[in-house]
Amino acid sequence: MPTMNLTQTLVMGLIQVVAVLILIFVMVPLLTFAERKVIGYIQVRLGATRTAGGLVGITGSLNRGMWAMGKVPVLSILRGLPVFIADILKLILKEDIIPAKAERSVFTLAPIISVMAAFGVFSAIAFSPGALFIFPKGFPIVGGLPFMGFISDVNVGVLYILGLSSVGVYGIVLGAWASNSKYPLLGGLRSAAQIVSYEVPLTLSLLTPVILAGSLNFRELSIRLTTGADMHWLAAFPLFVGFFIYTTCGFAETNRTPFDLPEAETELVAGFHTEYSGMKFGFFYLAEYTNMIVVSCFASAFFLGGYYLLPFGLQRFIPASVPFLGQPSILFFFLKVFAILFAFLWVRATLPRYRYDQLMDVGWKYLIPLTLVNLFAAAIIRFAF
Amino acid sequence: MEHLLATIGRNMFAIFGVLALCGAAFMVAAKSAVHSVLGFLFTMLCIAGCFLALEAEFLGMAQILVYAGGIVVLFLFVVMLVELSKYKEKAIFQLQTRSAVIAVLIGAVAFLVAFRDIFFGNASSEALVLRPELAKGLNVAAENAQAVSRGLFSDYLLPFEILSVILLVALVGAVVLAKTERV
Numbered sequence: 001m002p003t004m005n006l007t008q009t010l011v012m013g014l015i016q017v018v019a020v021l022i023l024i025f026v027m028v029p030l031l032t033f034a035e036r037k038v039i040g041y042i043q044v045r046l047g048a049t050r051t052a053g054g055l056v057g058i059t060g061s062l063n064r065g066m067w068a069m070g071k072v073p074v075l076s077i078l079r080g081l082p083v084f085i086a087d088i089l090k091l092i093l094k095e096d097i098i099p100a101k102a103e104r105s106v107f108t109l110a111p112i113i114s115v116m117a118a119f120g121v122f123s124a125i126a127f128s129p130g131a132l133f134i135f136p137k138g139f140p141i142v143g144g145l146p147f148m149g150f151i152s153d154v155n156v157g158v159l160y161i162l163g164l165s166s167v168g169v170y171g172i173v174l175g176a177w178a179s180n181s182k183y184p185l186l187g188g189l190r191s192a193a194q195i196v197s198y199e200v201p202l203t204l205s206l207l208t209p210v211i212l213a214g215s216l217n218f219r220e221l222s223i224r225l226t227t228g229a230d231m232h233w234l235a236a237f238p239l240f241v242g243f244f245i246y247t248t249c250g251f252a253e254t255n256r257t258p259f260d261l262p263e264a265e266t267e268l269v270a271g272f273h274t275e276y277s278g279m280k281f282g283f284f285y286l287a288e289y290t291n292m293i294v295v296s297c298f299a300s301a302f303f304l305g306g307y308y309l310l311p312f313g314l315q316r317f318i319p320a321s322v323p324f325l326g327q328p329s330i331l332f333f334f335l336k337v338f339a340i341l342f343a344f345l346w347v348r349a350t351l352p353r354y355r356y357d358q359l360m361d362v363g364w365k366y367l368i369p370l371t372l373v374n375l376f377a378a379a380i381i382r383f384a385f
Numbered sequence: 386m387e388h389l390l391a392t393i394g395r396n397m398f399a400i401f402g403v404l405a406l407c408g409a410a411f412m413v414a415a416k417s418a419v420h421s422v423l424g425f426l427f428t429m430l431c432i433a434g435c436f437l438a439l440e441a442e443f444l445g446m447a448q449i450l451v452y453a454g455g456i457v458v459l460f461l462f463v464v465m466l467v468e469l470s471k472y473k474e475k476a477i478f479q480l481q482t483r484s485a486v487i488a489v490l491i492g493a494v495a496f497l498v499a500f501r502d503i504f505f506g507n508a509s510s511e512a513l514v515l516r517p518e519l520a521k522g523l524n525v526a527a528e529n530a531q532a533v534s535r536g537l538f539s540d541y542l543l544p545f546e547i548l549s550v551i552l553l554v555a556l557v558g559a560v561v562l563a564k565t566e567r568v
Binding site for chain 2: 010
């Protein structure tokens with residue numbers, strides 16, 4: 001890799017940050033659309049699977065043409081799109097209301113903290129182990145430099161990501177407090193208790209791959225776990241258990257069903273964001289879905305093989321000389337990310353919400369002992385075999 | 386441009402240090418307890434930035450993870466539950482202003498005296514290691530976590546364990562206090 005001077009480093013960083021932001025702003029709306037569709041099909045909701053626009057505009061002309069041919073209007077994958085577009089427009093255009101009794105500064109700060117914590121995490125996530133492409137020579141300032149698959153290669157990347165995502169809880173708690181209203185406060189307290197509780201098994205379950213690979217660097221950890229020469233085949237078992245523990249805790253950390261007690265609508269109206277409207281609410285929404293993507297990236301990199309095709313040490317059966325399947329690729333990474341995101345939606349459509357005491361029981365009485373046993377097993381495998 | 390950026394990069398520690406002090410001042414001066422917690426959070430994040438400027442990545446991240454992510458959340462939790470405005474005793478924070486100022490001045494002077502070599506001498510670019518032989522064979526700048534863990538789990542294992550026992554005692558004490566109050 002050619003050495004860069006300071007200006008080049010900064011400009012390159014800026015380009016990569018913009019690229020990641022574009023990725024987020026493309027993935028999050030698509031994710032919400034996918035959520036409508038998946039849940040629509042699983043629960044037979046008609047809105048997401050039938051709505052195909054009116055008789056005017058682009059969809060309108062398409063519809064009229066389809067009707068004329070005697071077909072159901074619009075391909076099934078596009079049905080529900082009008083609802084989704086209307087939803088985004090509503091988020092952006094809606095009046096931004098700050099309640100009269102709210103604490104104005106903190107009320108505004110809370111969604112910003114949420115979004116910043118969620119986005120900042122991406123600076124240590126490596127989507128691909130190497131360069132994605134090289135800028136052409138004539139390109140201003142950064143010509144001839146490689147565009148890497150990660151923004152920065154932090155030595156303690158795992159800790160960085162864990163730390164920053166634990167800062168995200170402030171958005172929820174402060175927003176809840178600043179609303180100066182009963183339901184948000186209750187929702188915020190629930191959320192803080194839940195996130196602090198589930199952070200323990202989440203961090204412990206991530207220690208399993210850290211122990212097995214002996215690194216805290218996101219990229220290195222992922223590669224060593226999949227293709228490390230000293231990786232015993234038994235290591236697949238703690239990783240397998242760890243994957244399920246991690247995903248469960250990830251659901252709780254992102255406030256998704258079945259752990260979405262902070263926003264249980266039957267009890268708390270909408271939880272911490274009851275008083276929020278317009279784009280401030282949109283920010284919380286954005287942060288939640290971004291966090292889902294982060295959790296999926298983590299699970300993909302540490303438990304499901306990351307940049308390689310097969311997880312749990314199975315990659316060794318495909319020699320590195322095989323052209324596409326044996327090589328690391330950003331496609332494999334995103335394939336797994338999408339699979340886990342689908343699981344998020346699937347679980348939301350299938351499972352009912354936990355009761356609050358059950359939630360705490362699951363966290364403290366079952367998940368933490370299980371992760372400790374798993375960690376112990378991983379340590380034995382690492383040092384005894 | 387290049388020169389300016391380099392200057393900023395060299396003085397990152399001072400920048401974060403000043404920001405941390407601003408956060409701390411805001412914490413003391415804030416009227417609302419939640420605002421105080423916010424100032425505290427900002428200070429903690431800036432201290433993590435100071436660690437990063439010193440290439441102590443592991444410590445910086447541990448700072449964020451433990452203080453910003455754990456302890457300050459619990460502070461916020463308690464502050465939100467306790468209705469502080471009920472007491473209307475803002476003076477309670479300011480009763481000790483005079484003694485606090487004196488204590489801070491004494492502390493600052495003592496600190497300057499103790500560390501005058503580091504402040505006014507020639508700064509060394511190497512990492513400050515208590516016992517250099519511990520870091521043998523390690524690139525301390527790149528392998529922070531390994532360097533810290535060697536110290537913690539080999540040479541300073543006993544003090545480390547005693548510390549955790551002290552924490553455990555505090556925990557048990559808190560549980561006992563809470564229980565007796567309820568009965």
